[in-house]
Amino acid sequence: MLVVQKFGGTSVGDLERIQNVANRVSESRKAGNEIVVVVSAMSGETNKLVGYAEHFSSNPARAEMDMLLSSGERVTASLLAIALTVMGFPATAMSGRKAGILTDESNTTARIEDINSHAMKEVIKDGKIIVVAGFKGVNKNGDVTTLGRGGSDLSAVAIAGAIGADLCEIYTDVSGIYTTDPRIEPKAKKLDKISYDEMLELASLGAKVLQNRSVEMAKKLNVNLVTRTSFSNEEGTLITKEENIMEAPLVSGIALDRNQTRISLMGVKDRPGIASDIFNKLAQNDINVDMIIQNKAHDGNTNIDFTVPLNDLNDAKSVVDSFVKSGEIQADSYNEDICKVSVVGVGMKSHAGVAAKAFSTMADNNININMISTSEIKVSMVINEKYAELAVRGLHDAYELDK
Amino acid sequence: MLVVQKFGGTSVGDLERIQNVANRVSESRKAGNEIVVVVSAMSGETNKLVGYAEHFSSNPARAEMDMLLSSGERVTASLLAIALTVMGFPATAMSGRKAGILTDESNTTARIEDINSHAMKEVIKDGKIIVVAGFKGVNKNGDVTTLGRGGSDLSAVAIAGAIGADLCEIYTDVSGIYTTDPRIEPKAKKLDKISYDEMLELASLGAKVLQNRSVEMAKKLNVNLVTRTSFSNEEGTLITKEENIMEAPLVSGIALDRNQTRISLMGVKDRPGIASDIFNKLAQNDINVDMIIQNKAHDGNTNIDFTVPLNDLNDAKSVVDSFVKSGEIQADSYNEDICKVSVVGVGMKSHAGVAAKAFSTMADNNININMISTSEIKVSMVINEKYAELAVRGLHDAYELDK
Numbered sequence: 156m157l158v159v160q161k162f163g164g165t166s167v168g169d170l171e172r173i174q175n176v177a178n179r180v181s182e183s184r185k186a187g188n189e190i191v192v193v194v195s196a197m198s199g200e201t202n203k204l205v206g207y208a209e210h211f212s213s214n215p216a217r218a219e220m221d222m223l224l225s226s227g228e229r230v231t232a233s234l235l236a237i238a239l240t241v242m243g244f245p246a247t248a249m250s251g252r253k254a255g256i257l258t259d260e261s262n263t264t265a266r267i268e269d270i271n272s273h274a275m276k277e278v279i280k281d282g283k284i285i286v287v288a289g290f291k292g293v294n295k296n297g298d299v300t301t302l303g304r305g306g307s308d309l310s311a312v313a314i315a316g317a318i319g320a321d322l323c324e325i326y327t328d329v330s331g332i333y334t335t336d337p338r339i340e341p342k343a344k345k346l347d348k349i350s351y352d353e354m355l356e357l358a359s360l361g362a363k364v365l366q367n368r369s370v371e372m373a374k375k376l377n378v379n380l381v382t383r384t385s386f387s388n389e390e391g392t393l394i395t396k397e398e399n400i401m402e403a404p405l406v407s408g409i410a411l412d413r414n415q416t417r418i419s420l421m422g423v424k425d426r427p428g429i430a431s432d433i434f435n436k437l438a439q440n441d442i443n444v445d446m447i448i449q450n451k452a453h454d455g456n457t458n459i460d461f462t463v464p465l466n467d468l469n470d471a472k473s474v475v476d477s478f479v480k481s482g483e484i485q486a487d488s489y490n491e492d493i494c495k496v497s498v499v500g501v502g503m504k505s506h507a508g509v510a511a512k513a514f515s516t517m518a519d520n521n522i523n524i525n526m527i528s529t530s531e532i533k534v535s536m537v538i539n540e541k542y543a544e545l546a547v548r549g550l551h552d553a554y555e556l557d558k
Numbered sequence: 559m560l561v562v563q564k565f566g567g568t569s570v571g572d573l574e575r576i577q578n579v580a581n582r583v584s585e586s587r588k589a590g591n592e593i594v595v596v597v598s599a600m601s602g603e604t605n606k607l608v609g610y611a612e613h614f615s616s617n618p619a620r621a622e623m624d625m626l627l628s629s630g631e632r633v634t635a636s637l638l639a640i641a642l643t644v645m646g647f648p649a650t651a652m653s654g655r656k657a658g659i660l661t662d663e664s665n666t667t668a669r670i671e672d673i674n675s676h677a678m679k680e681v682i683k684d685g686k687i688i689v690v691a692g693f694k695g696v697n698k699n700g701d702v703t704t705l706g707r708g709g710s711d712l713s714a715v716a717i718a719g720a721i722g723a724d725l726c727e728i729y730t731d732v733s734g735i736y737t738t739d740p741r742i743e744p745k746a747k748k749l750d751k752i753s754y755d756e757m758l759e760l761a762s763l764g765a766k767v768l769q770n771r772s773v774e775m776a777k778k779l780n781v782n783l784v785t786r787t788s789f790s791n792e793e794g795t796l797i798t799k800e801e802n803i804m805e806a807p808l809v810s811g812i813a814l815d816r817n818q819t820r821i822s823l824m825g826v827k828d829r830p831g832i833a834s835d836i837f838n839k840l841a842q843n844d845i846n847v848d849m850i851i852q853n854k855a856h857d858g859n860t861n862i863d864f865t866v867p868l869n870d871l872n873d874a875k876s877v878v879d880s881f882v883k884s885g886e887i888q889a890d891s892y893n894e895d896i897c898k899v900s901v902v903g904v905g906m907k908s909h910a911g912v913a914a915k916a917f918s919t920m921a922d923n924n925i926n927i928n929m930i931s932t933s934e935i936k937v938s939m940v941i942n943e944k945y946a947e948l949a950v951r952g953l954h955d956a957y958e959l960d961k
Contacts, residue, residue, distance in 0.1 A: 207573060215640040220636070222632050222691075223636035223637065229626065233622045233623070237623075241614055288625075298656065
C-alpha cells in the first residue's frame with residue numbers, strides 16, 4: 156500500500172517521541188508499505204516563535220511570519236529522516252517547496268492550489284521514505300507560505316490525493332472519532348468508520364483531531380482518512396465516502412457545540428430584501444451565521460433569530476446596531492447561555508422518525524427546544540446550555556449508540 | 559552609501575539583542591544609507607540542532623543536515639525584519655534562495671557560485687531594508703545548502719560584491735583586528751586599516767573575527783570589509799586593498815599560531831620526485847602542510863622537515879608510515895611543542911632589514927629558531943612553544959607596534 160502518515164506536534168514533541176515515530180514508520184515500511192510522512196513542528200515550537208514575533212510587533216507582516224513559522228517543520232522533518240536512515244530505512248526530507256506544494260498568495264492562511272508530485276514520485280520509485288515538512292508551501296513567486304491552523308493535516312491530505320495514496324493516516328494523541336464526547340458520556344464508543352459528510356457535521360467531536368478544511372479536502376480528493384493515536388497500536392476511525400460504508404447506522408454520533416450565541420432581532424421592517432441585506436452584511440464581515448429562523452409574530456412584525464460563534468459576537472452586534480439605528484430593526488437581544496446539540500447519521504436519509512425521536516427525547520427530559528434546523532443527515536437543536544450534558548446523554552441512550 | 563551589515567550569533571543571541579541590532583540598523587538607515595543585513599542563527603541554536611541530529615546518528619546525511627541547520631537563520635531574519643518594520647523602517651526578510659545565492663552541491667560545505675541579485679536590487683530600489691538569512695543558499699536543483707563554518711560572513715561578502723556595496727560591515731563581539739593578541743601583549747593596538755593579504759597572513763589574530771575564506775572572497779570581489787563590535791559604537795578595522803592604504807606601516811602585526819606540529823623525516827631516499835610523492839600523498843589526504851624545509855645532511859642523506867596543523871597529525875603519521883615501511887624514509891620524528899610566530903606587513907616589500915630585525919630579536923631573547931619561511935609580506939619562525947609569549951612581546955616592541 157502507498158500510505159501517507161501525518162504526525163502532529165505532540166507526536167513529535169521531543170527526541171524520544173520522534174524516535175517512536177521513526178519506529179512506527181519503519182514497522183509500516185517493513186510490512187511492505189511505501190510511505191510519505193508529513194510532520195508538524197515539535198509541540199511548543201510554533202507558539203515560541205509566535206511569542207518571539209509578538210515581542211516586536213502585535214501585527215507583524217505576514218510574509219515574515221511565514222518565513223519565521225515555517226522553520227519548525229523543517230527541523231522535525233530533517234530529524235525524522237536522519238532517524239529513519241540510521242535505522243536502515245533510507246529517507247529523504249523535503250520542504251513544502253520540494254514536495255511541490257503550490258499555494259495561493261495568502262500568507263499565513265494560504266490555500267493549496269496544486270501539487271506537483273513529480274519529485275515525490277521519483278523518490279518513492281527509488282524505494283525511499285519521504286518526510287515532508289507539513290504546514291508549508293510556496294506561492295507562484297516562489298515565496299514560502301503557511302497553510303494556517305491544521306495546515307499539516309491539509310498537507311497530508313493533499314499529498315495523499317496527489318500521489319493517489321491508498322490511505323492517509325492522521326496520528327494525534329486522540330484514538331479516533333467517538334459517538335459523542337466521552338467526557339460527557341462515558342459510554343461513548345469509538346466509531347470504526349464514518350462518512351465525510353457525517354464527519355463534517357460532527358465537527359465538534361473531531362475538533363481536537365481534524366479540522367473541517369481537511370475533511371472537505373479529503374472528500375473532494377476521495378482520500379481515505381484515518382485518525383488514530385501515535386501512542387498505542389489501537390485502530391483508529393476511517394473517514395471515507397458513504398459508498399464504502401456497508402450498513403450505515405441510523406445515527407453515528409451526537410455532537411455538542413457550546414460555542415454559539417443566539418441573536419434575536421425583533422420588529423424587523425417588513426420590506427423585500429431585508430433579510431438578504433442583514434445576512435449579506437454579516438457575511439461581508441466574515442461572521443459565520445449558523446442556524447437561522449424567521450417567523451412572523453401575530454402582531455404582524457417579523458422576528459429573525461440566528462446563531463453565530465461566540466468570538467464573532469461583537470462584530471455581529473456592530474452590524475445589527477447599524478440596522479437598529481436606521482430603524483429597520485426595532486429591538487435586538489443576545490443570549491450566550493445556549494448550546495447546539497446535533498444528531499448525525501447518513502442512515503437518516505432513508506429512515507423516517509429520527510428527528511421525532513430527538514424531539515421526544517428532549518421532551519422526556521423536560522428540555523425546551525429554542526431552535527431547530529435539519530439537513531439530510533442531521534438534526535440540530537438549540538437549547539439552554541445548562542441542559543447540554545443531559546441532552547447529549549439522553550440522545551446517546553435513545554439511539555442506543557453504546558450498543 | 560550602500561552597506562551590507564552582518565550580525566553574528568552572539569549579536570542576535572536573544573530578543574533584546576535583536577532589538578539592539580534593529581536600533582543600530584535603523585540609525586544607519588536614518589543616516590541615509592541603503593542597507594542589506596545578513597544574520598546568523600541566535601547563538602546556541604545551531605549547536606542545539608546539531609545535538610538533536612547527533613541524538614539519532616553520528617553521521618547524518620548532509621542534505622538533511624542542511625535542511626535542519628538552515629532553519630535557525632530564517633528565524634532571526636524574520637524577527638529582525640518584523641522589528642525594523644514596526645519601528646517605521648520597512649524591511650523584507652529573504653532566505654538565501656530568495657536573495658539569489660546559488661551554490662555548488664556540496665551539502666554542509668557549499669561554495670557560492672553566483673548571486674542573482676535582481677530581487678535584492680528591486681527591494682533596495684523600493685527603499686526597503688533587506689534582511690537575509692545568512693549561511694544558506696540553493697544548488698542548481700533548488701535544494702537548500704549551507705556554507706559551512708563562517709558561512710554567514712561569506713553570504714555577506716558575496717552579497718556586498720554582487721550588489722556593489724560600498725562597505726561590508728561584519729559585527730561580532732570583538733572590536734577589530736589588533737597588532738597582536740592583547741591577552742599576550744596588553745600594549746597591542748587596534749589597527750585602523752589593513753590589506754587583504756596582511757589579514758590573510760594574520761589569520762590567527764582574526765581567527766575569532768573572520769575566516770580566511772571570507773577575506774579571500776572580499777579580496778577577489780574587491781569588497782571593503784570592516785570588522786567591528788555590535789556592543790558599542792567603537793570604530794572597527796577596515797580590510798581593503800593595498801592601494802587604499804596610504805603610508806602602509808613596515809609591520810602591521812605579529813601573529814602566533816600554536817596549532818602546528820613539526821614532522822621531521824630523516825634519511826629520505828635520494829631519488830627524483832620523492833618530495834613530490836610525499837607531499838602529493840599528504841595533499842590527497844586533505845592535510846594542510848604549512849612550512850617545508852629540505853636540506854642535505856653532511857652524510858649525504860636528505861632530511862625534510864615540515865609542519866601540519868595538530869588535528870591533521872594522525873593522518874599525516876599514516877602517510878609517513880607508508881613511506882617508512884617501503885624503506886624510502888629511514889626515520890621520522892614528531893614535535894608538538896612548537897609554535898609559529900609571524901611578522902606581517904606590506905611595508906616589507908619595499909624595505910630591507912625587516913627579517914634581520916626579527917632574527918636579532920629572537921637572538922636577544924635567547925630563543926632558538928627551528929625553521930624559517932619568508933614571503934613578500936611575512937617572516938615566519940618556528941620556535942619552542944614555551945617561548946611563544948616572549949617572542950610575541952619582543953617582536954611587538956622591536957617593531958614599535960604600540961607607537
